[in-house]
Every structure is written in C-alpha cells, then in structure tokens.
Amino acid sequence: MxxxxxxxxxxxxxxxxxxxxxxxxxxxxxxxxxxxxxxxxxxxxxxxxxxxxxxxxxxxxxxxxxxxxxxxxxxxxxxxxxxxxxxxxxxxxxxxxxxxxxxxxxxxxxxxxxxxxxxLSGAIGAIDALAAAKVGGLESVVYTGRKPPQAWKDTPAEAAFDLDALKEPTVIFEGSAREAARLYPKNANVAATLSLAGLGLDQTRVRLYADPGVSENVHYVEARGAFGGFELTMRGKPLAANPKTSALTVYSVVRALGNRAHALSI
Ligand SMILES: NC(=O)C1=CN([C@@H]2O[C@H](COP(=O)(O)OP(=O)(O)OC[C@H]3O[C@@H](n4cnc5c(N)ncnc54)[C@H](O)[C@@H]3O)[C@@H](O)[C@H]2O)C=CC1
Ligand SMILES: O=C([O-])CC(=O)C(=O)O
Incomplete structure (x- = not known):
C-alpha cells in the first residue's frame, strides 16, 4: 500500500x-x-x-x-x-x-x-521519446499549441485580440518557450515539459493559436535530431472543472501513482 x-x-x-x-x-x-x-x-x-x-x-x-x-x-x-x-x-x-x-x-x-x-508528463505525450532522443542529440523542437478562443481569456491575448469575434485560427504568440512561459504562465506546462525533456527553454520554439474551429486543447510537436524525427498531435479534451487543463493530465498522475504502487510499472 x-x-x-x-x-x-x-x-x-x-x-x-x-x-x-x-x-x-x-x-x-x-x-x-x-x-x-x-x-x-x-x-x-x-x-x-x-x-x-x-x-x-x-x-x-x-x-x-x-x-x-x-x-x-x-x-x-x-x-x-x-x-x-x-x-x-x-x-x-x-x-x-x-x-x-x-x-x-x-x-x-x-x-x-x-x-x-x-x-510528470501531464497533458503531453512522447516525453519518453524526446528525452531519449536528446541523448543522441536534438536539432530542433517546435511546439504548436491550439486552443479555443475562450481558453485564452485572462491572458495577454485578451488585450491584443477580440477573442469572442475570431472567425479564423489566429496566432497569438510566436517565440521561445521561455517567452511563452513568461507571457502565458497558466498555459506554459506543455511548452516547459517539452523544453525540460528536450532542447531547453531558449531553443524550443513555440507558436500559440486561438482557434474557433477547435473544442479541444491541441498540442502538435515536431522534433528532429540524430535519432531521426517525430511528429505528434494530441487532441486533449478539457476538464469540465477547468478548461485550461486537459483530462489526460489527470490520467498521467494516476498512471504515475500506479507505477509506484503496483508490482508492474509501464
Ligand atoms: N503538466 C501539465 O501538463 C499540466 C499541469 N497543470 C498544472 O497543474 C496545476 C493544478 O491544475 P488544476 O487542478 O487544473 O488547478 P485548480 O485551480 O483547479 O486547483 C488548484 C488547487 O491547488 C490548491 N492550491 C493553490 N495554491 C496552493 C498552495 N500554495 N499550497 C497548497 N495548495 C494550493 C487550490 O486550493 C486548489 O485546490 C496548475 O499549476 C496547472 O498549471 C495543468 C494542466 C496540464
Ligand atoms: O492542455 C493542457 O492541459 C495544459 C496546457 O496546454 C499547458 O498548460 O501547456
């Protein structure tokens, strides 16, 4: 126990x-x-x-x-x-x-x-692959985060864009993971996780979209390096209790606790 x-x-x-x-x-x-x-x-x-x-x-x-x-x-x-x-x-x-x-x-x-x-890996997958790829040397990691416009309320995007009126996917931020985390701290978990597993906050590139065409938290990652490359798309369903948080985050915690508590770990 x-x-x-x-x-x-x-x-x-x-x-x-x-x-x-x-x-x-x-x-x-x-x-x-x-x-x-x-x-x-x-x-x-x-x-x-x-x-x-x-x-x-x-x-x-x-x-x-x-x-x-x-x-x-x-x-x-x-x-x-x-x-x-x-x-x-x-x-x-x-x-x-x-x-x-x-x-x-x-x-x-x-x-x-x-x-x-x-x-913990939380809302994003392939952290095992990215951290392993880092051993052989990474060339680039690019993260694109796409959320419904309402998910960007109470962030700097609210002052810069009329979020309720957006009809098209709109880039609200482009830059380093460090800058993304500074400007969007409550949405910075995925960018920071990818950075820690991969190329660090300054070398990991981030693009954030307010997209009226999505209802999920969409995370897209492209990584290249000595290992080859991968592209990953996650379409995370938000939790009803907090739309900034994908349900997978809960499951990631449950998995981690199970891996410590149970005889078999995966
Ligand atoms: N790693 C990942 O992929 C993700 C991480 N998160 C992060 O997980 C954290 C929790 O998210 P939610 O449960 O959605 O937030 P929430 O706002 O629903 O709940 C936060 C809870 O923490 C408690 N709390 C706040 N400050 C505290 C303190 N100093 N000491 C003890 N308790 C404190 C509050 O009373 C509340 O019960 C946030 O930091 C969020 O950014 C969220 C989504 C994905
Ligand atoms: O999808 C999620 O749960 C959280 C998210 O985008 C982030 O904090 O980077």
Missing part, C-alpha cells in the same frame, strides 16, 4: 482521487490546501478519500510520496522542504519550472534529502 499526500484539491486533484478511490494499493492520508480553501476541500475529500485529513501544511508527517497538483507557489512552499526531508515527490505544475533557478533548487533539495523528484 502506497501512502500518498496530495497538494491541491482542484480540477486535477479531485479527478485523481475520484479514479483512485477504487484502488486498494493507493491510500491518500493528507490533502494540503491553503487555509482559505480548507472548508471546500474538506467536503470534497470526505466523499473521495474519507480517511484523509485536510491540512494547510505537511508538518512532521512522512508520506511514502508527496504529489503536487496545485500551482507555482506550492513548489517552494511544500515540495522543496519535503525533498530536503527525504520525501519522494512528483510535480505536475511544470510551467512553474520556467522560473530561472527553480529546477536547480528542486534538484539540490532532492540531492540534499537523498531522494528523487519526478516531473
């Missing part, structure tokens, strides 16, 4: 607990959320993981695994201190890692605690 503590109880956290409710090999002991969100989280957790406690910090507890499904702040607040204490961690807010120095801090904390932090 794997004893897990989860940070965050939003669209991803709830989706993960719903699926794993029926897995006898995974137990959620604690769910960590900010004070202000505790009441709402308690009522959700009481049905999905009735034995779990909702807390605002981990305290002295030592779960077998701590998983972050919360956002940028949670990495400095909870993950780094847990790694330093030797608790293995998983992180889903990969976009947060485009902040200069944060990946190095995570690595240093895991080294200090003699443990490991796993960065």
């Amino acid at each position: 794997l004893h897990v503590s989860m940070i965050g109880c939003g669209a991803i956290g709830v989706g993960v607990m719903e699926i794993l409710k029926s897995d006898p090999e995974v137990a959620f002991d604690m769910v960590v959320v900010p004070e202000a969100h505790m009441e709402r989280a308690r009522s959700t957790v009481s049905t999905l993981a009735p034995t779990a406690r909702v807390v605002s910090r981990l305290g002295d507890e030592r779960p077998d695994l701590l998983i972050e499904c919360a956002g940028h702040q949670a990495i400095a607040e909870h993950i780094i201190p847990a790694l330093e204490r030797g608790i293995p961690c998983m992180v889903v807010s990969i976009g947060a890692l485009s902040e200069p120095g944060l990946v190095d801090k995570l690595e240093a904390a895991a080294r200090a605690g003699k443990t490991q932090v796993q960065l």
Whole structure:
C-alpha cells in the first residue's frame, strides 16, 4: 500500500482521487490546501478519500510520496522542504519550472534529502521519446499549441485580440518557450515539459493559436535530431472543472501513482 499526500484539491486533484478511490494499493492520508480553501476541500475529500485529513501544511508527517497538483507557489512552499526531508515527490505544475533557478533548487533539495523528484508528463505525450532522443542529440523542437478562443481569456491575448469575434485560427504568440512561459504562465506546462525533456527553454520554439474551429486543447510537436524525427498531435479534451487543463493530465498522475504502487510499472 502506497501512502500518498496530495497538494491541491482542484480540477486535477479531485479527478485523481475520484479514479483512485477504487484502488486498494493507493491510500491518500493528507490533502494540503491553503487555509482559505480548507472548508471546500474538506467536503470534497470526505466523499473521495474519507480517511484523509485536510491540512494547510505537511508538518512532521512522512508520506511514502508527496504529489503536487496545485500551482507555482506550492513548489517552494511544500515540495522543496519535503525533498530536503527525504520525501519522494512528483510535480505536475511544470510551467512553474520556467522560473530561472527553480529546477536547480528542486534538484539540490532532492540531492540534499537523498531522494528523487519526478516531473510528470501531464497533458503531453512522447516525453519518453524526446528525452531519449536528446541523448543522441536534438536539432530542433517546435511546439504548436491550439486552443479555443475562450481558453485564452485572462491572458495577454485578451488585450491584443477580440477573442469572442475570431472567425479564423489566429496566432497569438510566436517565440521561445521561455517567452511563452513568461507571457502565458497558466498555459506554459506543455511548452516547459517539452523544453525540460528536450532542447531547453531558449531553443524550443513555440507558436500559440486561438482557434474557433477547435473544442479541444491541441498540442502538435515536431522534433528532429540524430535519432531521426517525430511528429505528434494530441487532441486533449478539457476538464469540465477547468478548461485550461486537459483530462489526460489527470490520467498521467494516476498512471504515475500506479507505477509506484503496483508490482508492474509501464
Ligand atoms: N503538466 C501539465 O501538463 C499540466 C499541469 N497543470 C498544472 O497543474 C496545476 C493544478 O491544475 P488544476 O487542478 O487544473 O488547478 P485548480 O485551480 O483547479 O486547483 C488548484 C488547487 O491547488 C490548491 N492550491 C493553490 N495554491 C496552493 C498552495 N500554495 N499550497 C497548497 N495548495 C494550493 C487550490 O486550493 C486548489 O485546490 C496548475 O499549476 C496547472 O498549471 C495543468 C494542466 C496540464
Ligand atoms: O492542455 C493542457 O492541459 C495544459 C496546457 O496546454 C499547458 O498548460 O501547456
């Protein structure tokens, strides 16, 4: 039985607990959320993981695994201190890692605690192939992200374009993954994941579209290198609870937890 503590109880956290409710090999002991969100989280957790406690910090507890499904702040607040204490961690807010120095801090904390932090693939596939291709040498990685216009509300695209009136696919951003993450932090997870697995934030090229013709989060990746090349298209269905988040992200967390908890890992 794997004893897990989860940070965050939003669209991803709830989706993960719903699926794993029926897995006898995974137990959620604690769910960590900010004070202000505790009441709402308690009522959700009481049905999905009735034995779990909702807390605002981990305290002295030592779960077998701590998983972050919360956002940028949670990495400095909870993950780094847990790694330093030797608790293995998983992180889903990969976009947060485009902040200069944060990946190095995570690595240093895991080294200090003699443990490991796993960065999850979330909404994008072929991270295994890309990271393996990097060993032989990559020449180019280009990522095109395409979402319905409403998915770009509350981003710089809203000021630059009349999103509700768009009739054609419209490029709202073109540049490096570093710049994409700076301007579109809540949509930066896929670009940052591809960068970390591949050529880094400055060499990974990104193009973002607001496209009235799609209802899914479409991720297209072209990679070239000594290994040859690949093209990948993902058409991620958004979660009803958060249209910025593809459902595959939930399944990616469930897969990662299953791989730690079960006898067979794939
Ligand atoms: N790797 C990937 O491909 C993807 C990653 N994400 C990332 O996953 C994260 C969670 O996404 P959602 O569940 O959709 O968000 P959400 O907004 O639905 O839920 C966030 C949850 O985290 C909690 N939270 C916020 N700050 C916290 C803190 N400092 N400490 C503890 N808990 C905190 C909130 O109370 C809430 O329960 C976001 O950072 C998002 O960008 C989302 C989609 C894809
Ligand atoms: O598709 C998703 O779930 C998330 C996404 O585009 C991103 O954050 O890069």
